[in-house]
Amino acid sequence: MPTLERVSTKETRIGAGLGILKGMLVTFKHLFRAPFTVPYPEKRLPLPRRFRGYEFVWSRERCTVCLTCAKACPHGVIRIQSRLAPPESQWQAEKFEIDIGLCIFCGLCVESCPYDAIFMGTQFELANYQRGGLVRGIEKIQYNPATSRASDYSEHPPLEPGRLLLPKQ
Amino acid sequence: MELRTQPFMVNIGPQHPSTHGVFRLRVIFDGETIVDLEPVFGYLHRGLEKLGEGRTYTQCLTLTDRQDYLSAMNNNLAYVLAVEKLGGIPVPPQATQVRVLVSELQRIASHLFAIGAFINDLGAFFSPFMYMLREREKITDLFEMLCGQRLTHNFLRIGGLSHDLPPEFMPALRALIDSMPRFIDEYDQLLSDNEIIWARSKGVGVLPRDLAINASASGPVLRGSGVAWDLRQADPYLNYPQFQFDIPIGANGDAYDRFRVRLEEMRQSVRIIKQAMESLPGGPVMTPDVNLALRLPKGEAYAHVESPRGELGYYLVSDGSINPYRFKVRAPSFINLTTLRELCLGWKLADAIVILGSIDIVLGEVDR
Numbered sequence: 183m184p185t186l187e188r189v190s191t192k193e194t195r196i197g198a199g200l201g202i203l204k205g206m207l208v209t210f211k212h213l214f215r216a217p218f219t220v221p222y223p224e225k226r227l228p229l230p231r232r233f234r235g236y237e238f239v240w241s242r243e244r245c246t247v248c249l250t251c252a253k254a255c256p257h258g259v260i261r262i263q264s265r266l267a268p269p270e271s272q273w274q275a276e277k278f279e280i281d282i283g284l285c286i287f288c289g290l291c292v293e294s295c296p297y298d299a300i301f302m303g304t305q306f307e308l309a310n311y312q313r314g315g316l317v318r319g320i321e322k323i324q325y326n327p328a329t330s331r332a333s334d335y336s337e338h339p340p341l342e343p344g345r346l347l348l349p350k351q
Numbered sequence: 352m353e354l355r356t357q358p359f360m361v362n363i364g365p366q367h368p369s370t371h372g373v374f375r376l377r378v379i380f381d382g383e384t385i386v387d388l389e390p391v392f393g394y395l396h397r398g399l400e401k402l403g404e405g406r407t408y409t410q411c412l413t414l415t416d417r418q419d420y421l422s423a424m425n426n427n428l429a430y431v432l433a434v435e436k437l438g439g440i441p442v443p444p445q446a447t448q449v450r451v452l453v454s455e456l457q458r459i460a461s462h463l464f465a466i467g468a469f470i471n472d473l474g475a476f477f478s479p480f481m482y483m484l485r486e487r488e489k490i491t492d493l494f495e496m497l498c499g500q501r502l503t504h505n506f507l508r509i510g511g512l513s514h515d516l517p518p519e520f521m522p523a524l525r526a527l528i529d530s531m532p533r534f535i536d537e538y539d540q541l542l543s544d545n546e547i548i549w550a551r552s553k554g555v556g557v558l559p560r561d562l563a564i565n566a567s568a569s570g571p572v573l574r575g576s577g578v579a580w581d582l583r584q585a586d587p588y589l590n591y592p593q594f595q596f597d598i599p600i601g602a603n604g605d606a607y608d609r610f611r612v613r614l615e616e617m618r619q620s621v622r623i624i625k626q627a628m629e630s631l632p633g634g635p636v637m638t639p640d641v642n643l644a645l646r647l648p649k650g651e652a653y654a655h656v657e658s659p660r661g662e663l664g665y666y667l668v669s670d671g672s673i674n675p676y677r678f679k680v681r682a683p684s685f686i687n688l689t690t691l692r693e694l695c696l697g698w699k700l701a702d703a704i705v706i707l708g709s710i711d712i713v714l715g716e717v718d719r
Binding site: 201202207218230231232254286293302335 | 517
């Protein structure tokens with residue numbers, strides 16, 4: 183038998199204006215509270231470690247062009263072309279494009295990667311002047327120790343051992 | 352001299368701030384009194400049910416986030432439960448408990464938004480709404496910690512969760528849950544006794560008990576009318592039977608009762624979270640070997656959860672391929688919306704806005 187709790191018990195009106203005074207007291211208390219907001223472009227909140235940002239980080243060394251990420255993507259955002267590289271006859275990515283304009287940042291590609299080769303990024307300001315600027319090719323997503331900031335969303339082993347991806351909160 | 356009046360039709364919406372999205376009301380007025388009302392929706396129709404038929408079961412998860420975007424966790428949960436029921440996929444106990452945690456957190460966040468928007472519709476322009484959003488912000492921060500997104504979480508997976516709780520999650524959750532009752536009391540104090548809110552919402556839009564049941568309304572709309580029907584106790588899922596909580600119900604079925612039911616439900620959710628936090632079993636959160644391109648056996652399954660808006664159900668038909676053959680959603684706010692005409696007849700224009708706010712629709716779910 184479920185337990186019940188009747189909500190509208192207060193039927194009689196209390197003195198006129200008393201309820202509003204009680205409410206005004208709450209409003210008055212807010213005068214003495216510190217602001218909860220942050221002046222955004224000047225100050226930024228720390229990002230959580232698992233943030234799913236827009237600039238993907240991709241490792242050419244780890245990727246075997248197995249297309250699992252492209253198949254896992256719900257919107258078909260990832261376009262890959264591969265070729266056999268002659269000396270060791272190994273599959274290599276010729277084109278690896280992620281169209282951020284269509285991406286929904288679900289993280290399924292990153293999770294599905296069997297070789298831990300692709301990471302979510304940590305950026306979120308993805309405004310662009312042209313649609314083409316939203317397509318991120320190899321030159322933008324390839325791992326670069328100086329500029330790439332991968333998120334810890336995937337919990338893949340980091341590309342550079344010993345370096346934390348994002349500071350812990 | 353006799354004053355001759357004639358009814359006239361007004362379109363409220365589709366782009367109108369009080370319709371909570373792109374939603375149109377065709378209202379026929381006599382003076383300022385509503386004689387007839389017809390909700391027109393479909394402006395946000397994306398064909399998500401059809402899209403789901405072309406995707407694998409895992410990819411459909413991202414569609415469920417985008418239906419009721421104010422309670423994405425509950426949508427994920429209902430879908431995942433349906434797939435697990437159809438495929439007989441086990442879920443580790445830790446994942447089940449975390450699912451309870453996140454779905455109750457999401458209920459608080461959604462009710463905060465609903466109450467804030469409702470008070471906003473009453474004319475308290477944005478101050479209470481901003482107070483509510485301040486608390487909701489803390490919950491979205493928690494979700495961001497869990498899964499990296501604030502709104503479209505995509506956190507639950509078929510057979511578990513995408514991640515375990517991060518180490519920094521539990522202290523943050525504890526701090527939130529410790530402070531939450533104080534804030535809820537504050538909102539109660541701020542809003543519940545306010546004469547203006549009484550005058551605008553008490554007795555307005557009374558949904559009789561019989562009509563609520565016949566219209567198959569659910570959630571706070573049904574419970575506001577005095578029917579103690581909550582899926583968490585009527586047809587328990589996850590491990591809700593373990594937890595102690597009350598079902599708040601209203602006495603009159605008016606807009607005020609629906610608002611109060613939501614306020615009380617937040618208290619009950621805090622109670623559930625407190626109990627769930629203490630009994631986290633630990634261990635893995637994902638059943639191993641759930642294929643990314645999952646093939647379910649032929650058959651059909653329906654799973655429903657108590658979302659913040661009512662009974663949210665997913666009906667899946669599988670034909671043995673990697674896509675669902677049919678991906679049907681029973682959207683609570685769509686069905687609650689069917690009572691809108693009966694609620695609004697005879698009331699003034701300003702009351703119709705209040706009634707619509709008290710039903711708490713989310714257009715992403717109504718139109719799908």
